[in-house]
Each structure stands twice: as structure tokens, then as C-alpha cells.
Amino acid sequence: MDMVREVQQELGYVPPEYYELIAKEAGTHRVEVESVISFYAFLSDRKQGKVVLRLCDDIIDRFKGADDVAAAFENELGISMGETTEDGHFTLEWTACIGMSDQAPAALANDTVLTNLTPEKVPGIIAALRKKFDPQDLVSECGDGGNADPLVQAMVQNNILERGEVLLCDCTPEAGLKKTLEKTPQEVIAEIKESGLQGRGGAGFLVGLKWDFTRGAAGENKFILCNADEGEPGTFKDRVLLTERPDLMIEGMTIAAYSTGAETGIIYLRAEYAYLRAFLEEVLNRRRKAGLLGNSISGKEGFNFDIRIQMGAGAYVCGEESSLISSCEGTRGDPADRPPFPAIAGYKVSPTAVNNVESYCCAARIMDKGAVWFENIGTERSCGTKLLSVCGDCERPGVYEVPFGITVAELLKKVGAEDAAAVQIAGPSGQMIDRGQYHRKICFSDLPTGGSIMVFSAQRDLLEVVDAFMEFFIDESCGYCVPCRVGNVLLRQRLERIREGKGVPEDLDYLERLGKSTCRMSRCGLGQTSPNPILSTLKNFRPIYNALVREDRSGLQKSFDVLKAVEDASELTGRRSVIFHAR
């Protein structure tokens, strides 16, 4: 995978004539190389431009004008989305959420992030790029905090709008690690368990328990993986932690290594965040020099741990822990069957603890301030604070650190969206709720979320949102299992028929049954949640559907397009239908 990425970086694509050579180098088969390249969105077997412009196509960006920006790029470059200019200078593509929904519309120009795009800015962007084809030239002013670091130099703004007492407050560096090393690994795990810390990626598995399993599993080499692949559309909170709290995250990984006995760590960084790579490498280097990574960490004899960064290549499913592991191993990111769980047999079939960026940050803080302190924040069953990334139709989109248990209404007040018509909790794989449910709480037992909160005003067509989410899942399905590969395509087709006004009341039952089969029968979390946009709106916004599928009094079948049905025959015979075309 790293080899393929390097070739891609160097040549702008991976020519099929190189497959054999790469396979030989990697000790594998040609078709395995093709398999990897065809899996990841950021790898290509066709020659791409010197600058690849990837416009974020999530619904938030679309509502903020991404389509107009795309049209402006198409116009300026004389190509359509998905094409490369004849001179080989530019490729124009859509891409899934790049984690900039608070400054949308956004795009990537190679690794450089472009935010707050408007059609008016496009001619200037292209003119500037034509000079040296260096997207970094487009960054005239850097964002705040770590975004201005010499190794980042990004126009990205943090938009931190509320700091809580766990993650974004000021804290003493390495205090958690220091206290960790005064304890035995078992005591550390006991402390994390007692704190009630649950995984922040969304699934909410108990972190202490996961570490305990990893520690107890047989295997000489153990691994600590950090999931920095926040791909759920509308999530951008790890982006902020990566620039503002990288040391805290690595400190947390180091604590995990100490408690489990792991000597190797991997940060799996999503391809969209490649602009943070050099910066993070430098943080790792600095820590190595300070004795916080490497052999005998902080002078503790026998405690050896180091970390490498693994770049992703554009695949949402790789946020799923078993896919992430496959991807780290350099193969396709198809999810794996469980059992065995990663804690028993994960990376390289060795015991592996996979946690989210935010989870590691929390762990470091717990070791400093104690389990009881952490437990007392939030609700009884959802301890601590949660970073929320709020975007969409609100006055103040950005990152909020709030205690678990905050109601949706309280959150909407903070972000300036009290009149919101709908709120999407936890991204497309979560659920869309209506006004009548704003009293509900954001916590594991009521409305769990990995961080994504999207707000929609009454002006929005909510079924357009649902349609965009289904398109996202279709694009991101790995295709391994039947229900996810096919079910989502069928769901979206029927949804589109309803949106076109050609639906019938039975279609709603069809969606429910098909959605349920897809959820229940799919292999991994992607397929098990992908029908949620449809299922949750059928439940919470039924009147919208009902209005679209009214029975046709004429008795005709609305979904049957007779002109389309005779189209082929009409073309073959070279004449129009006397009966149907006459109407």
C-alpha cells in the first residue's frame, strides 16, 4: 500500500504496466495490486492531472453552494467532473466528506485544503495554480492554532466554540503519563475501567475492557492503533484534536501501550488529512528526542514503544476497526469477521487495541485527574465530555466540547439554530430527528454520536438529504456482502422514484422491508446502518413521504413510464409510436 501510494504521488497514477513490478517487490500477485488500487478512492490507474481538485460532495457542502463551485471549476477548466484536462494539468472530482463541513464548500487541491469556496474565487484559484501547479500557493492566510504551524500552513480554522474540562481546556503536559508510570499496568487498566470511558468513535465499547482483553491475549507483539479516519460526514472534531492536542493523543496511546504491553503503535491518518502528516511526524520526532517514545520511556526500564503513521487512501469503511487493520496491513479495507476480535487477533493476527483519537486523549486526562473526576462529568452511564462537530443551518458551526447528557435543544441554542426543522445525529449512519424530540439527550443510552451533528432548516428538502446519504453509502460500500452491495442501490432507486412523484403507498412498505433486511443481514457496521437515513425519516418524518405517494385517481400505475418503455423499439424501427407519442 505504501509503495502504491508513493507511485501514485510520483506519477499521479499507478500505471497498470507497473502492477507486475509492484507485486514482485511486495511479494504478492499482480491481481492483488489491482485489487488494492481499485479499492481506494485516492488511488487511480488512469493518468491524473498535476493538480487533482477534489470537491467535497456532502450535503452540507451542497447546501452551501458546492454545485455552483463545481460548475465554476468545470467552466474555467473546460472539463466535467471526473475528467482530466487535455494538457494533463488538472483533474476534477467529487469526493466524500473531507472534514471541513464548518467551512464549506471545501475542496482538496492535492493535499492542500481549500475552504469557504465561492464560484467567484474559482478563476483566481485556477490562474494561481497555472503558475507553478503548487496548491500551497493558494494559502495566503493560515488558520488559527496548529493550522499556522510551519509544517501545516493550512487555511483551515479550528472554530472551537466551547471548551470543556477534559479535552480542550489547558492541561499539564505528560501529567497522565507520569502518573501512569507510577502504577502497574493492571492498576492503569483498573483506573480506565472505573472511569467508565467508552469509545468515542461511536460504538461506545468500554476502553478499559478493550485494553484488558488486549493485555490478557496471548501474543508476543501487541499493537496500539489510533483511528484518525473520521469519515462520517459532518465529523471534523478529530481534525481539531490532531492539530491542537496531538501530544495528548500520543500520550494516551503511550499509556495504552504501557497497560497492554504493546511496543508498536500506528496512527491511521485519513488521506483527506494528509496535510497534517508532516506536522504529526514532527510531533513524534520531538517526543522521541524527549524520551517520551522509543526505548525506556521516561526512564522506565523495559518500557519501549514507538509509533508510525499509516496513511489511508480514501475509504470510509476503513473507519471500521477490522477494515482499518486490513488497510494498515496494506491490503483492501474489506472488514473482517468477528470473532476473533482485534484484541485477540488484530493487526498481523496479534492482539491489537484500536481506539479513536478522542478516546486516547480522554484516557490521558483520566490518568492525570483520576477516574472519579471523569465519572462525575456527564451522565451516570455516559461519563465525561464529548466533542461535537456541528454544521449546517446554524449561526455558529464548529467544535463544541460538552458534557454527555446535553439535550438537543440546549445544543441548538448554543449553535444558534433554535428554529431547526431537523437534526441529523451521528451522521448518515445515525438518525434524523424532528422538533418533537429535541428534549432528547446526547449520550450513549439515548442519542449516541461519534461527533457529527448536522442541522437542517425548514427550507431544506429533507429527502434530498436522505438521497445524498444513500449515495454516500453506495459509493463507500466495499461490496463484500450482498445486502450492502445491492440493498443500498435498490433503496436509493425506490427513494428516487418517490421523490419524482411516481411512488405509491406500497413503496413505503417496500423501503421498510428492504431496509430491514439490509440492516439485519449485512456483515459490518456500514451495511448495518446504511438504511438508517431512510428508516429514521420514515419513522420521524412520515408525512413528507405520505404527501409524495398519494394514490393516483386515474388508476394508472405512476411508476410506469410508457414512453421510456417503447424508447428502444422506437429507435430500432426508426418511427414513433402512433398510440403513445400522439398523446
Place this chain on the structure above:
Amino acid sequence: MKFTIDGQEIEAKPGQTIMEAADAAGIYIPRLCAHSDLKPIGSCRVCTVIVDGRPQAACVKPVAEGMVVENETPELLEHRRNIIDMMFVEGNHFCMFCERSGNCELQAMAYRFGITAPQYPFQFPPKEVDASHPDVMLDHNRCIMCARCVRASQELDGKNVFQSIGRGFDRKIGVNGEKVLADTDMSVDDRSADVCPVGCIIKKRTAFKTPIGQRLYDHQPIGSDIEEGGHE
């Protein structure tokens, strides 16, 4: 160890999968990607059962003492039927003149579930036919992505002729050669040429040799051999 399937107590050996234990006990759990000579991968999901309340693929899930497994519930039968329908509409299956007809596991499964026509709209995706190889034909129209050929080539033939490429709805079986099957070291004697459950991998010059009435599923539905306890 003991566990139950639909209330019936089953004896199992540690390390067995639910499917293996069920087969030995004469209980048929429908499956398409699973094959007794190959490592299971749980991709078709037809064998999904409910284990202690959670859906699991019986071909990969190991048995555990006291496990409660649901197999033939109305809910599961409907979900399985839906998945079988999905396989019919995602490809281009033309049973009435397919060489595999009567010996095809997908077709037989549809009959077992009483499917006469799929409830979902046909997708009619454009697919390739690779007839480059002198003895073996690869017709992607009829592929269900079970990856039996991938596994058979690796596990039984010691080769690597096939692998999945692409993702999502465009996922397909690729071959380990510059372009087509003829560019690979595929041989008609490979086990990978035998294991295809549908009419995707076809040996040339063998079609329609078995008369109707003598084909695998002409008299008994698929799974009957297991239900009669004659399996393994």
C-alpha cells in the same frame, strides 16, 4: 458441547462452526458462498442465523456451549429470500438457457424459497464475458461474488488466478494477468474451475451434457442431502 438450533439440542465439537455442527446434525442452513472444501468468508449472508439475539453468518461463527441459534424463523426466511432476490437482479441471470441450469445453486436456492420471479427491479448492469481461455469461460453476468474461485485457486490449486477488485456495486472478480483469463496460469483441471455455484465459470465443450431429469437439483431441493443426514 451442546447448543440449540430452533429449540433442538445439537452436539458439537469445539472449534466447529454453527454450519458444520448443523450439517452433522442433519439441519440445513441455506448457503451460497460456503463450500465444504474452502475456508468460509461469510460474504453472501444467506446463512445468517440469529445467535443469542444477534445476526451472525453460520459459516464463520464458531459454536459455544449453550448458544441459542434461530434458523428457520419467518423473519430470517424473509431476509434470506430478499438477499437471494438481490443476487438475481444485480447480475444478468438467464436460467432458461444457462448451461448451469439444474445444477445451479442460486437457481436451486430460489426454488427452495419458492421464488418464481424476483420482487426487485432488474438492474441489467453491463458485464463482460471473458472467453479468451481455450478451455474455461468466465461470464461476469452470472457472477454472485461468492469468491469460491478466489479461495479454491489459493487454497486448493496453490495459485492465485482470481481476486476481487473494485468496490461497492462495481466490485467484480479480477484475474491475475494483464487483461484476460488467457493471460493467467489457469488450467481446466484447477479446482477453481469446479467450485463456481452459478454459471460464471464454465468449462468449454461440456454444456448441456447431462439430460434434464438427471441434473443435480431436478428431483430434490438443494440441501436435501444434508437434511437426510447423508452429508460428510
